[in-house]
Every structure is written in structure tokens, then in C-alpha cells.
Amino acid sequence: MAQEDTARSTFLLIHGAWHGGWCWRFVVDRLVARGHRVFAPTLTGLGERRHLLEAATSLDVCIEDIGNLIEAEELTDVVVVGHSFGGLVASGVADRMPQPIRSLVFLDSLLVDNGQAGFDVLPQSVVEDRMKAVRASGQTLAMPVNGLVGTGIPEDHPLAGWVRRRLTPHPLATYTTPLALKHPLGNGLPCTYVHCANPSYDTLAPVRERVKALPGWGWESIDTGHDAMVLAPDLLVDLLERLAVRS
Template identity: 50%
Template structure:
């Protein structure tokens, strides 16, 4: 009798630790929200809570070397590291039917993820994000003056591991003093390898997945203009706009959450 009770208890306990799966095709899709440079999963807190309240599974990974994973910062962290971070999340959480959202720098990351893990994805959303041609790096597309300044700053303040110090919150359109203080407290240096390593893709950008570009129209960032021009010229993109600054997840979480839900419907 005691053995039967123990066996039943073991089954009950096992049921509590089954992996949390994303919703199936007939249910609400899951969201994986990937942050940009200097940020971490923390920046999606407001959006994630609203999407979860609407019944979606939401994941907000922090990329290696950033945010609460800043202790992992090293010269070896590069673009492939961050692509692997997200691919491994999809695999280990056994996610399917995922709306994969990439903000800013993470537009490059989710481009790589789509190339490697297409079967787990439903669509791609690029939030005021960067795009790269295969074989190019972030520094390949930046103006030379910007590259020179970034490298100079990294040499002077890179803490010996090759990292770019964060820009002020105002550079991301965050003007509210309380929000700016919150963002400032949480931003961490960006691994220089993410600037230097070229993006390698086997399939065309997006790997045939539906893709949407959300442009944040307030306080536009100059380094994003070539990407936005490329998107406007390509009929394969669905485009939306938000009248907010670059860090829309901080500045306008309600409108952004509503738009993401609309796109996922």
C-alpha cells in the first residue's frame, strides 16, 4: 500500500514539472521578445505582463553578457552566441507557433534565429530594428565616424573584455525621468564581438516566414535609416508605425502590446 502511495505521489510531482509548452496552432501563439544592445530581458516587463494577461505565453531571454547575465561578458561573446541563446530557448522550452520579436540590434539576432529554427516560428516582428545583408557585420553598415568613435570608447572603457558602454536613455527616446532612471540602472556594456561578427544566413532573410517591421517614428535614429529605406522598398514586408521613441517597450507598452496582439491574431 505504501509503495502504491509513493508511486502515485511521484506521478503527481512529475506532472508539476512538465515543460511549459507554447500554445498550439489552434490556440494563442507564444511570444519570444528579444532585447537590443545594452538592454536585457528586464526591458520587456511591462509588455510581457500585458501579453500574459491576454493569455499568451511570453519569454524574455537576456542575451549572454548583458543584464543579469553580465557576469558572462567576455571577448568570446559574439553574434553567434546571442543567436544560440534564442535558438536554445526555443529548443529547451520546446516552443512552437512562436511570434519572435527583435528590438533594435536584436533584428540581426532574430534574422539568424529564423535561419536556424524556422520550424518553431510563426512570424517575425522587427521593432525599430537593424537588418544586415548576409556576410556583413554591424560595423560594416555603420558610418565610419560612428565606428571609429565606438572603437575608441571600447578601447578606453571596455573593462578589459571589449565592451561598448551604454548610451544614455535619451538616445533611445526615454525622456520621462522615472523611466530614464530605471533604464539607466539596468543597462550594461555591449560585447564588442556583436559588432564585429558578420551575419551568416543559408536562406534569404526571414527564411520565408511572414515578417513585419514596426517603425518608431518619434526621435528617429540615424543608423536605422538605411534599414528602414530597405524595408520600404521591399513589398515582402508588412509595415506598421508607432508614434513613440526607440524604446517603445518602455515608453509605450500599451500601444506596443496591442499592436503585437493584432499582428499575432
């Protein structure tokens, strides 16, 4: 019994752009069934919190979402998983409050250095396309949903419609305001970058090349597309459990 208790972990799952906590449903179910404690919040302005779009005035708001959750739930020894855009949020939380965090898992994440915004490290063509979509939408607060582009989910996938119905416009300010870091990226915590390699999301190729040069970081590949939590929840859960034990 003591061995089972030791194997249990607390996971905090941070979703990516246009998504919400809903995208982790299949991963949450599996982790909970295996005895773990799991939190998968939705960031301000997205998902079921899309009515708060105007409150998402910067990346700091998302970082505070997660920091406040950790404090309110009095979490300790947490494995923080940031998917895609969620990597920026995880980076900010780790910089501000590393004590409750056991380790960081960056799942096909977008990462920046101190003083950089998300748009600063994405390919210029991607930034231009997203800003063009904002202008065409007639509003200035959010990047419109662009279907399943970038998710790695095929249009004929059984869950394609389920995902499309839940995607919501993403707060633009979270990509245009810089991330303020007082410490090196990861803040000395155990960090692992997970590359979703089949198909690989080329938009993040420059980020992945930079990560490979970071001293002390772990590297893993998983045989699925960008939205691994939807496409391959079993593979992802197995990997998260292995990384949690390793840390």
C-alpha cells in the same frame, strides 16, 4: 472558449544592445494578462548575465541563446520579436530554425545581409564613436554604456533612472562578427518591420530604407521612441497582438 484559445499566442521577445530581458517587463505583464505565453530572455554577457561577457565571442552566441531556448521549451508557432540589435539575432534564428516560428516582428531593428556585421551597416560616425568609447574604457570586450542616448527616453521620463540603472556594456564581438545566412533575410517567414517614429532613431534610417524595398514585408509605424517597450507598452502590445493574429 475555443475562440479565446485560438487568440492566444506565444511571443519570444529579444532585447537590443545594452539592454536585457528586463526591458520587456511592462510588455510581458500586459501580454500575460491577456492570456498569451511570453519569453523574454537575456542574451549572454548582458543584464543579469553580464558576468558572462567573455563568453559572448560572436553574434552566433546570441543566436544560440535563442535557439536553445526554443528547443528547451519545445516552442512552436512562435511570434519572434527582435528589438534593435535583437533584429540580428532574430534573423539568425529564423535562418537556422524556421519551423517553430509563426512570424517575425522587427521592432526598430538593425538588419544586415549574409556576411555583414552590424558595424558594416551603421553610419561610420556612429561606429567611430563606439570604438572610441571602447578604447577610452581601457578594455576591449564591450561597448560602454552611453546613458540614454539612442533610446528615445527623455532624461526627465519617470522610468529614465530605472533604465539607466539596468543598462550594461554590450559585447563588442556581436557587432564586429558577420551574420551567416543560408537563406534570404527572413527565410520566407511573414515579416513585419515596425518603425518607432516619434522620435525616429536616425542611426537606423539606412536600414529602414532598405526594408521598404524588400518584397512581401509588412511595414508599421508606432508613435513612440526607440525603446517602445518602455515608453509605450500599451501601444506596442496592441500592435503585437494585431500582427500575431494577422500572421
